[in-house]
Amino acid sequence: MLTNSSTFKLTLVLLIGIISFYSCRTTDKTIIGTNTTTHKNKAELDNRFLIVNKSKSVYANGSDSSISDRVIIALNEVEIRSRKRNIRLIRGECAVFQFAESYAIIKGDYFEVSIKKNHPKPAKPKVWHEPTKNASVFENEDFRIFREQLGAGEERAFHSHLERLVVRLNKVQLTDPRFYPNGQEGVGIQEPNTVKFAEPVEHVVKNLGKIPLFNIVLEFKPQ
Secondary structure (H helix, E strand, C coil): CCCHHHHHHHHHHHHHHHHHHHHHHHHHHHHHHHHHHHHHHCCCEECCCEEEEECCCCCCCCCCCCEEEEEEEECCCEEEECCCCEEEECCCCEEEECCCCCCEEEECCEEEEEEECCCCCCCCCCCCCCCCCCEEEEECCCEEEEEEEECCCCEEEEEEECCEEEEECCCEEEECCCCCCCCCCCCCEECCCEEEEECCEEEEEEECCCCCEEEEEEEECCC
8 A cells, every 4th residue: 555655656756747848849839830830931032132932922011121122033923913013024034113112023933132221332344345145124223134145156255243133033054165065964053033132243154055145133232
């Protein structure tokens, strides 16, 4: 027969075990929930100039004081509504929204490019060589957007770039023919529906692909 003291000790051990079991379950749920949320909200790209989200309009209300303009770049047919206008975009087209201008994406896949208000200015190069064969899309005091295009087998003469976001839409391979006329295996591949932030460069470019190069480039302007 158990004494009162033994009964008390047994009850205490059982209570501690139950509390520890539920504490572990609660901790596990918290960790899983935190990791899931972090992964879900992770941006495609986030640096000192901008934030890029894919098919998520994180800064649509225009009220974040750290963000200025937002650019929507369509990956397929995109429908946008705002107080000022309703917009329909096809692949490769874009729409620019200024600070405090809100919008709602009704349908479609896209990149939301959010420009940081206090981003650094790119250094002005000593000599500027304007890229040729591209098509201008938009320009303001801070940045310009152009359609980067180059036919299959074509070459773009020596030119310059500043810090820029490249949205790739066609799969081709690019090379600098001065050094690698036939390219390098696995190098210079433009994977569709991906983004890359590129540093300043001066180079020559050749399209080794069998289809045209098709990129949308958002390039920051020097002071």
